[in-house]
Amino acid sequence: MATKYLPDADHVVRHISSQLLERDGDDQVIGCFPQAFELRPGEKYLSASWLEFFDGTRQERLKQTAAACGKVREVRPRHGFAMGNVGVIKEACATFNQKLRIIHEPNENPAYTAVRSYKSDELELLELLASEAWSDVVEAKAYL
Amino acid sequence: MESKLIDIRLDNMRRLFSEPVANLKRVIDVAAVGSVTDQLHRKLSTLKQMTAKVAMHLDSTWRAILFQALERLLDPEDWDRDFAMPSEQSFSTFLRMIIFLHPTKRPGLGLSPSGHFLAAWRSGEDRIVVECLASDEVRWVLSRTIDGDRESGAGKVQIHRIPDVTEPYDPEPLFTNGDKILA
Numbered sequence: 001m002a003t004k005y006l007p008d009a010d011h012v013v014r015h016i017s018s019q020l021l022e023r024d025g026d027d028q029v030i031g032c033f034p035q036a037f038e039l040r041p042g043e044k045y046l047s048a049s050w051l052e053f054f055d056g057t058r059q060e061r062l063k064q065t066a067a068a069c070g071k072v073r074e075v076r077p078r079h080g081f082a083m084g085n086v087g088v089i090k091e092a093c094a095t096f097n098q099k100l101r102i103i104h105e106p107n108e109n110p111a112y113t114a115v116r117s118y119k120s121d122e123l124e125l126l127e128l129l130a131s132e133a134w135s136d137v138v139e140a141k142a143y144l
Numbered sequence: 145m146e147s148k149l150i151d152i153r154l155d156n157m158r159r160l161f162s163e164p165v166a167n168l169k170r171v172i173d174v175a176a177v178g179s180v181t182d183q184l185h186r187k188l189s190t191l192k193q194m195t196a197k198v199a200m201h202l203d204s205t206w207r208a209i210l211f212q213a214l215e216r217l218l219d220p221e222d223w224d225r226d227f228a229m230p231s232e233q234s235f236s237t238f239l240r241m242i243i244f245l246h247p248t249k250r251p252g253l254g255l256s257p258s259g260h261f262l263a264a265w266r267s268g269e270d271r272i273v274v275e276c277l278a279s280d281e282v283r284w285v286l287s288r289t290i291d292g293d294r295e296s297g298a299g300k301v302q303i304h305r306i307p308d309v310t311e312p313y314d315p316e317p318l319f320t321n322g323d324k325i326l327a
Contacts, residue, residue, distance in 0.1 A: 019254055020254055021254070022254065023252055033264065034285060078219075124287075124296045126285070127285040127296060128296070131269070131287050
């Protein structure tokens with residue numbers, strides 16, 4: 001099967017555990033911690049979902065993405081989703097000399113996407129992703 | 145002004161060496177047993193006890209808010225099974241950092257997949273995130289925008305070095321909030 005790279009104009013969605021969401025004094029989600037983009041021991045790539053794999057409005061697409069993520073791992077109301085534009089994420093990583101390959105690799109989650117050739121050992125890159133390039137963060141409860 | 149800053153720094157250093165605060169440094173990570181829910185309950189209880197031991201250095205309102213934050217972070221309902229259990233040593237570093245830095249703004253709290261406590265201070269889009277490791281060591285990253293240009297810095301230091309290494313980024317607006325006092 002031919003490798004399907006995501007178009008730069010599209011978006012990827014990363015499921016974020018509640019512990020990695022930054023909240024304000026009113027318990028509202030205001031972002032996520034940079035560690036949300038850190039590879040865990042043994043991980044070779046970053047997991048995400050392709051938002052535009054699904055049809056509809058952004059809201060509808062996110063709901064379908066949440067359901068698709070839920071097939072692979074538990075998604076709870078206080079978890080979150082971080083969205084980012086593919087081109088912007090690639091550009092951010094390029095400033096750290098990383099040439100990402102963002103590939104649609106469907107499994108039980110038909111929108112599953114692997115962010116490959118990614119290294120997470122530079123904390124400043126993780127912060128750039130969390131605060132700018134991949135920083136559109138929402139709480140999951142509105143999409144379950 | 146310079147001598148006032150030195151006095152404040154010395155005062156904060158003395159707190160780290162004072163009895164209950166110094167004892168925090170001797171905390172060890174306890175291997176949890178039982179179900180995940182039991183483990184989280186035990187960890188939560190331990191973290192609250194650690195906080196209570198240095199309560200005299202913390203504002204009582206903020207202490208209550210800290211407890212609520214810990215309850216949320218360690219809520220079995222939302223627990224990510226891929227995460228390591230929260231580290232007591234990391235929490236010790238967090239408490240000692242708060243007592244040393246004496247911030248007047250409340251940090252956002254989080255937990256890394258490796259069980260390390262995370263603290264974030266914000267001023268608009270600018271922020272500093274500190275990951276508390278064991279033995280007073282922290283990993284920090286700061287990002288801010290000046291005249292439309294984003295700049296950032298990161299490093300790994302002991303807590304007493306945080307003011308020095310972040311000083312070039314003028315971190316005062318991140319850590320302070322009017323007259324409120326947390327520690």
